[in-house]
Structures are given as structure tokens and as C-alpha cells.
Amino acid sequence: MSGLPIPGNFMSPTTEQVDPNTSGWAAKLNCTISLGSGGRNGDGCLAVKSSAAGEMQVRSFSSFFATPWVEYEAFCDAAGGTVPERIGIRWMDSSNTEIGITWSLTTASASSSWHRIAVGGVAPANTHHAYVLVSATPAAANVTNFFENFYFGYPKTTTGNLVGFNTESGEIDVSGWLAEANCTIARQAPPVQWAVTNYWAGGHAIAMTVTANGNASMCSTDRPDATPGVEYIAHAYLNPPTSAATTWVELRFYDGMGTQIQATRGVLAAPGTAWYRQRASAVAPAGTASCSIAAGIDSATAGQVLRLDWVVVSTAPVLYAGSAVPYADASFEQGVAGWAVASGAATIARSSPWGASFFEGGYSGTITSATATTSVVRSGRFPLPAGAVAGQNLRTKVLTQVTAGGWTVSRGIRWSDASNTDLGATTSTPITAPSPGWWSLSNDFTIPTNATQAALEYTLTATAASSVWRIDQVGAWLALPYTSVGADDSTASITVTLRELTIGDLLTVYRVLPDGSRTLARGPSGLYSQTPITAGEVVIEDYEAPLGVPISYYVEILTPGTSAPSTRTSDTVTLTPGDINECWLKDPGQPQRNLKVLVARAPDWQRSIEQAEMRVRGRRNSVILSDVRGGLEGDLQIWTRSDDERDGLHWLLDSGNVLLWQAVAGMGVSDMYVVVGQVTEARVTGYAPEPWRAWTLALRQVDMPTTTGVAGSAGRTWQDILTQFATWQDVLNSYATWEDVLFDRRIGG
Structure with a gap:
């Protein structure tokens, strides 16, 4: 069970989770409601029972602010083995008069398993607020449907997605897709169970129906901008008609005239007829101006249906920070890319079917030797990482698994210069490939003179016939310190960079003072105390480090299921104290x-x-009962010296948040967390243009906030703004300040 509120939800946690009661919901038509159990986002769920045959409807008890011509989304998880259901957004004007309802399709069939229902729509003219509705139409009284995990707000889209919400999800209509060849397309609402925290898929699916025997395809109508030389990835969940059907996704690039200049396909090796994510990645060629995603079936039979959902086109994911290995070569998601057998009896292929063997994605590279002999397997050449020079170390890493027989493995790099001249290989000492399970193998290799390109090279000796070695998540990057620190005196902050972390491990970071005392450092979700690692490289900006004091950082990394963490200690760094x-x-x-x-x-x-x-009667002295004495309270008097400083201080004080007051060491004041009460701003002279102001801030000492996280954009980039808004005027209409743009805090949201 999740039990955690959905980020960005306009609804209260009680309305969303239906926990601990149903106060967020009201019966609207032909039904009664009660608190059910067995939900996934908390145990509670909304049980809706029909009073008679015919449609029953439930609405959210509260309405939610909505702006005309802005896209919104509503979804929830539903279950009911008797009749299917749908979800809608009821648009209201300022007088609480209904303007209209945007309904989802009704789920294709009833399902007693939790499945997603969703709808997206643009608020019509004169919209002031909206309600969320759920509906089902039983043929008798006392039929019960269940709902939970409700959301209403701005559309949920994948961060970094170049295509729009409707193309990604199909929650509005089919206009994001074009029937390209031998097919028709429509929306369907199959009852699909997605993870409770998967907010990007599961309502509607785009369905392509084959018209006649032969190849069939559809293509997105979105043509987002793309840049030559940048690596992109396209992926979607496919629901094939049969496990034998040849279904695929394709990443396409176009020039400035709209002519297709490259297409890279990833073919799904389907293990069945469920939903499987298929990827295709490529580097945009010279002349690229835009890109798109396509999907289809080869050698299809008339009437076959291919469905897809959760469609994404973005820059390729970073498996290791700074890795120069292209995603296609690192992941094997669309084949073996540039990998080949340079010598010997071994073969290399993508694992099959989808999901049978992988560490990342849905596939791995599979090396098989029919005989107990030696073979050499080599990747394609790739340019060295930016800034690499002779004498530096290139670090390589590969995840491996022995699934049959055994192997002796020597890992290496074959170097080339700018003219592709072979400069020879640097290799490691052979080892026995570890087993069972997945193992991480790393090596450092020194870059030779004149080298500008590299290819990973594995010399493999099978110790038995029919040996199988699988590889995945391959990387090569400049070897940098695992932990580095740097001071920025202009912001009085220290940047801590932690490299080569394992996603899923738990991270704890302490700031250590000269006396050995430790304080947890702050991250996006609060203090770093066994915080799950979500990226291979973590950068911490510590704005709470004291001034003028030597500081180091002590790091603990704990693998779940173990009790002894690995540790790191940084170098010492000092912030310049500045003017006393x-x-x-x-x-x-x-x-x-x-x-x-x-x-x-x-x-x-x-x-x-x-x-x-x-x-006490008859006693001279009173009996006094005391609590502990409170913290420090007093008035801090400061000056601002310019209009910018004055505006900045107002901005700082506006939130009412807990602040950290820092003075230079030796001034008789320790760093202190405070709340600011009454604020007085006074002029220093009667001369109106004088920018100086004298301020009095009433301070009260408080404890360090522990749950406050450092606000950030959560991976959002300007590309997300470009995808979500058609014009800059739309951006200005949606956000009050540029800070609100950064944190995606829209007006009214």
C-alpha cells in the first residue's frame, strides 16, 4: 500500500485516499456510499452501491478551481466485477451552474481487479471550478463498485517528454496519432492494472486496427524539435494481439523540410499478450530538425489490434553519469547495436523474450558459445568522454550473469585515433565470471596517447559447451573521485558530489565539524538519513554549513537487507567568512x-x-512550578543598502518559513534557526530617493527543521515548459513569478 498523497493533486489526502472516511465524496444519483477496505493507496476505498437499476453517480464533495482553456486530468483506480465504470470532470461556472461534463470512455469490460480509469479535457469558456464524477450503470439494485486513488489537477506527464499529454496518454482524444498505413485508430479503455504509483498510464489506450493483411503502422502527429548529435529515445507500452505478432516502436528524425532522414526501430519480443515497454534509441543525424514516434505490426492479419499507452520521446537516459557508451549499446533494448564477435565460436544476441533476462529495461545481451573455446566480443567504437586526455583513467562497468556453463573473462578497451587507426588494446587480468545472479564488474584503463575513440572488448573462454553469459547496463566514463567537495563563497554554500552510487541503496550524509560533531545534510526530501538513491550521481548543495570553519562530510551507503553500510569521507573545505x-x-x-x-x-x-x-496560606514564599526555559528571543537590527536588497529581504520574509541566521565566527553568536515575528522597515533619512532602510526583525530561536527539503525543479527542464505551453503568453498567464515556473506552482493550483 502506498498511503502517500499524489504529488500535485488538487484533492485533499482524505478525498484522494478515501481514508479514514468518505467525507470527500457525496452520492449524486441512484446510490449510497460507504467506506470499503482493500485499497492500495491506503486501505480505505469508496464503495458505491446502486439503489435501483440504472446509472449511479458519485461526485467529489468539494469542487476545485479551474481556469478556462487549460488542460486538466482526473483519474482513479476502480474495481467491480459486475459492471464497468467511467470517470468525468463536471465543469461549473462562477454561479455553480453546470457548463458540461467531460467523460472518459466506459471501461471495455467489468473487472474485479483494481484498474485505472482516467479522462483529460480542456476547461471550457466561463469555467470557474470543477467536480470529479464516477459513474456505473448496473441492471439492478445493490450492485457495488469500488474506487480509490483519486486525482484531479494538471495532466500527469513524464518529465522530459517531448510529446504532449494527449499523445503520451490518449486521455483526451486520438488527435495525437495518425493512421499511417493499412489501419484505423481509435481510443479504447481496457481494464489494465498498473502500479498504484504509476500516474502516467492506464486510462485510455490508442488502438490500431489492421485493415487488410500486411504491414500496418501509425505515427504521432507531434513533431517536437530535435538537435543533431543528441541521443534520443522513444518508448511505449505495447499490447500485442498475439505473442507471435511482429510489433514495434520506431524513433524517426526529420529535416527542416519535414522529410524523414532516419528511422530506428525496436521490435518487441513479446512473451504473451500483456503490456510490455519497448524502446528504440538513436543519435540524431546531421540535418535533424524534429522527431516523432511510430508503432506498428509487420505481416499483420486483418482485424488484429495493437494498443499502446504511456508514450515517451526524450533524450536518452543516463545509465552512468558521464558515460560515453550510447544507450543502444549499453542496454540491448533494440538489439545488439554495435556489438559483434571479433573472433571465435561465440554468438551475441538480444535476450528473448522481453523480461526473461535483464538488469535494466526488458532485455540483456546474451553471449553463447557452443564449444569450450575462446572468443572475443567487442562493442562499436564510441568517442571518449568530453575532456578526456591521454594519461587519464577511463572506468568501465558491466552487469553480468552466468546462466549456463562457465566462463573465464578478461575485460579491456581497444583504442583508436581520430582516423580510426587501431592503437591496440588494454586488458585486465582474466577472472572467473562470478555467479549466480547479477554481478557488477569494473575496471580502470589509462588512455594512451592519440586515442580519441574506444571500444569495449571482452576476451571470453567458455569452460563448458553451451555456456551462456549475459551482459547489461554497460558504461565507460572518466574516473573521477567518488566524493568531491567545493566551496562557493558567493552563496555561502558547499557542493558535495557523490559519484558511482547504486540506485536503490540508502544514503546518509553528515556534515562534520572540527570537534567531530555531526549534523545531517539536507536534500530534496528533508535530511539525508537513509534516503533512497534514485540516480548514480548525487549533488548536494549545503547552504547550512558554518562560515570560516573547516568542514568535511561523512557518507554512509546501506544496501537494503544488509546491516553494515559502506562509508566515504570527503576532503576538508572551508567557506570564507567574509565581512564581520x-x-x-x-x-x-x-x-x-x-x-x-x-x-x-x-x-x-x-x-x-x-x-x-x-x-500557600501562612507561608512567606510561593511554590513555583516551572517548565524548561525557552530559547533565545530578541530584535536583530539590520540595514539593506539598495532597492534590490530591500525587495530580496521582503521575498525572504514573505514565506514565514524557519530561517537560519549565520554570523561570522568570533562575533559571539552561534548559527541559529529562528522564526521572524514582527518586522519593522524604517527609512534612515527624510530624503525620499535614499535606498538604505533600517530593519528590526523580532527573532525567536527554534529547532532545525528536519522534514523540510531543498526545493527544486524535480528534473523539469525548459523542454517541459515548451511541451506543456504553446506560447510564452500561456506561461505568463499560468505563473505569477519565475520561481513559480521553476517549481511548477501555477496560479490557482
């Missing part, structure tokens, strides 16, 4: 608002205490 007359006021969760100001007078501290006095 200045101090920093910092927002731990919004460091872009941090400000350095000039101190006029430090506080005269007071420490209050809660006491209860009891006068």
Missing part, C-alpha cells in the same frame, strides 16, 4: 531566497519561561 559586519539570513528549503545583509545591532537576548505560582 555582515550576516546571512537563509531559508533552508528555498535557498534561492538567501540574502546577506549588514548588521546594525545584534539582539539583546531574552529567554522566557512558563511558570505557575501557588500561594
Whole structure:
């Protein structure tokens, strides 16, 4: 069970999860509602029972702000073995009069398993707010359907996706797709069970029906911009008509005239007729201006149907930070790419079917030797990482698994110069390939003079006939320190870079002072205390490090299921203290608002205490009961010296968040977390254009916030803005400030 609110949901957690009650919902037509159990997003779910034969409807108890001509999405998970269901958005004007309802398709068939229902739509003219509706039409009374995991808000799209919401999901209509050859296309709503936290798939699917025997294909109507030399990936979940059908996705590139100049296909090796993600990746060739994704069936039979969902075109994923190995060669998702057998009896192929053997994605490279002999397997050549020079080390890594027989393996790199002249190979000492399960094998190789290209090379000796060795997630990058630190005095922050981490491990990071005391460093979700690792490289910007004090960082990395973490210790770094007359006021969760100001007078501290006095008859002295004494309280007097500083201080104080007050060491004040009460801004002269202001900030000491995370864009880029908005005016209409653009905080949302 998840039990965690859906990010960006306009609904309250109680309405979303139907926990601990049904107060977020109201019966609208021909039904009663009650609290059910067995939900996945928390145990509760909405049980809707028909009062009589005919349609029953339930609406959200509260409405949600909506803006005309803006796209919205509603979804939930549904279950009911008797009748199928649908979900809708009911648009209302400012007088609470219904404008209309945007309904999803009704699920193709009833299903007692949890499955996703979803709808997307553009709010019509005069929309002021909206309700979410769910509906089913039983043929009798006392028929029950169940709903949970509700969402209403802006459309859920994959971060970095170059195609729009409707092309990715099909939740609005089929206009994101073109029937390219020998087919018709439509939307369908099959009852598909997706993971409870998969918010990007599962409502509608785009269905391509083959018209006549032969090849059939469809293509996205989106043609997002693409840049020559950049590696892209296209992927979608495919639902093939049979396991034997040749279904595929294709990444296409076009020139400035719209002429297709390259197509790279990934063919699905389907193990059945469920849903499988198929990928295709390629580097955009010279002359590329745009790209698209296509899907189809080769040698199809008339009437066959291919469905697809969760469609993405984006830059290729980074398996290892700085790796120069193209995704196709690293992942084997569309074949063996540039890999080949240079000598010997071995063969190399993509594993089959989908999901049978993989570490990342759905496939792996499979090397088979029918005889107990030696073979050499080599990747295609790839340029060395940017900035690589002779004498530096290139680090390689491969995930391997022995599934039959045994192997002796020597790993190496074959070097080439700019004219493709072979400069020879550097190899490692042979080892016995470890088994069972997946193993990570790494090596460092020194780059020779004149080398500009490299190819991974494995010399393999099968120790038995019919030996099989599988490889996946291959990488090669410049070997850099596992942990590095750097100080930025302009922002009074320290950047900590942690490299070559394992996704899924748990990360704990401490800031260590000269006396050995440790404080947890802050990350996007709060303090780094056994925080799950989601990328191979983590960059921490520590804005709470003290000034003028030598600092190091102690890192613990724990693999789930184990008890002893591996550890790292960084070098020591010191922030320059700066002017002793200045101090920093910092927002731990919004460091872009941090400000350095000039101190006029430090506080005269007071420490209050809660006491209860009891006068005892006949006694001179009272009996006093005291709580512990409170923290420091006092007025900090500062100056701002320009209009920009004055605006910046207002911006910092507007949120009311806990702040960190930092002064230079030796000024008699330790770093302190405070809340600011009354604020006084006074002019220093009667001369109106004078920019200086004298401020008095009422400070009260508080504990360090532990759950506050450092706000960030969560991977969003300008490409996401370009995908979601047609014009810059649309962006300006949707966000009040550029900070809101960064954090995707839309007006009214």
C-alpha cells in the first residue's frame, strides 16, 4: 500500500485516499456510499452501491478551481466485477451552474481487479471550478463498485517528454496519432492494472486496427524539435494481439523540410499478450530538425489490434553519469547495436523474450558459445568522454550473469585515433565470471596517447559447451573521485558530489565539524538519513554549513537487507567568512531566497519561561512550578543598502518559513534557526530617493527543521515548459513569478 498523497493533486489526502472516511465524496444519483477496505493507496476505498437499476453517480464533495482553456486530468483506480465504470470532470461556472461534463470512455469490460480509469479535457469558456464524477450503470439494485486513488489537477506527464499529454496518454482524444498505413485508430479503455504509483498510464489506450493483411503502422502527429548529435529515445507500452505478432516502436528524425532522414526501430519480443515497454534509441543525424514516434505490426492479419499507452520521446537516459557508451549499446533494448564477435565460436544476441533476462529495461545481451573455446566480443567504437586526455583513467562497468556453463573473462578497451587507426588494446587480468545472479564488474584503463575513440572488448573462454553469459547496463566514463567537495563563497554554500552510487541503496550524509560533531545534510526530501538513491550521481548543495570553519562530510551507503553500510569521507573545505559586519539570513528549503545583509545591532537576548505560582496560606514564599526555559528571543537590527536588497529581504520574509541566521565566527553568536515575528522597515533619512532602510526583525530561536527539503525543479527542464505551453503568453498567464515556473506552482493550483 502506498498511503502517500499524489504529488500535485488538487484533492485533499482524505478525498484522494478515501481514508479514514468518505467525507470527500457525496452520492449524486441512484446510490449510497460507504467506506470499503482493500485499497492500495491506503486501505480505505469508496464503495458505491446502486439503489435501483440504472446509472449511479458519485461526485467529489468539494469542487476545485479551474481556469478556462487549460488542460486538466482526473483519474482513479476502480474495481467491480459486475459492471464497468467511467470517470468525468463536471465543469461549473462562477454561479455553480453546470457548463458540461467531460467523460472518459466506459471501461471495455467489468473487472474485479483494481484498474485505472482516467479522462483529460480542456476547461471550457466561463469555467470557474470543477467536480470529479464516477459513474456505473448496473441492471439492478445493490450492485457495488469500488474506487480509490483519486486525482484531479494538471495532466500527469513524464518529465522530459517531448510529446504532449494527449499523445503520451490518449486521455483526451486520438488527435495525437495518425493512421499511417493499412489501419484505423481509435481510443479504447481496457481494464489494465498498473502500479498504484504509476500516474502516467492506464486510462485510455490508442488502438490500431489492421485493415487488410500486411504491414500496418501509425505515427504521432507531434513533431517536437530535435538537435543533431543528441541521443534520443522513444518508448511505449505495447499490447500485442498475439505473442507471435511482429510489433514495434520506431524513433524517426526529420529535416527542416519535414522529410524523414532516419528511422530506428525496436521490435518487441513479446512473451504473451500483456503490456510490455519497448524502446528504440538513436543519435540524431546531421540535418535533424524534429522527431516523432511510430508503432506498428509487420505481416499483420486483418482485424488484429495493437494498443499502446504511456508514450515517451526524450533524450536518452543516463545509465552512468558521464558515460560515453550510447544507450543502444549499453542496454540491448533494440538489439545488439554495435556489438559483434571479433573472433571465435561465440554468438551475441538480444535476450528473448522481453523480461526473461535483464538488469535494466526488458532485455540483456546474451553471449553463447557452443564449444569450450575462446572468443572475443567487442562493442562499436564510441568517442571518449568530453575532456578526456591521454594519461587519464577511463572506468568501465558491466552487469553480468552466468546462466549456463562457465566462463573465464578478461575485460579491456581497444583504442583508436581520430582516423580510426587501431592503437591496440588494454586488458585486465582474466577472472572467473562470478555467479549466480547479477554481478557488477569494473575496471580502470589509462588512455594512451592519440586515442580519441574506444571500444569495449571482452576476451571470453567458455569452460563448458553451451555456456551462456549475459551482459547489461554497460558504461565507460572518466574516473573521477567518488566524493568531491567545493566551496562557493558567493552563496555561502558547499557542493558535495557523490559519484558511482547504486540506485536503490540508502544514503546518509553528515556534515562534520572540527570537534567531530555531526549534523545531517539536507536534500530534496528533508535530511539525508537513509534516503533512497534514485540516480548514480548525487549533488548536494549545503547552504547550512558554518562560515570560516573547516568542514568535511561523512557518507554512509546501506544496501537494503544488509546491516553494515559502506562509508566515504570527503576532503576538508572551508567557506570564507567574509565581512564581520555582515550576516546571512537563509531559508533552508528555498535557498534561492538567501540574502546577506549588514548588521546594525545584534539582539539583546531574552529567554522566557512558563511558570505557575501557588500561594500557600501562612507561608512567606510561593511554590513555583516551572517548565524548561525557552530559547533565545530578541530584535536583530539590520540595514539593506539598495532597492534590490530591500525587495530580496521582503521575498525572504514573505514565506514565514524557519530561517537560519549565520554570523561570522568570533562575533559571539552561534548559527541559529529562528522564526521572524514582527518586522519593522524604517527609512534612515527624510530624503525620499535614499535606498538604505533600517530593519528590526523580532527573532525567536527554534529547532532545525528536519522534514523540510531543498526545493527544486524535480528534473523539469525548459523542454517541459515548451511541451506543456504553446506560447510564452500561456506561461505568463499560468505563473505569477519565475520561481513559480521553476517549481511548477501555477496560479490557482
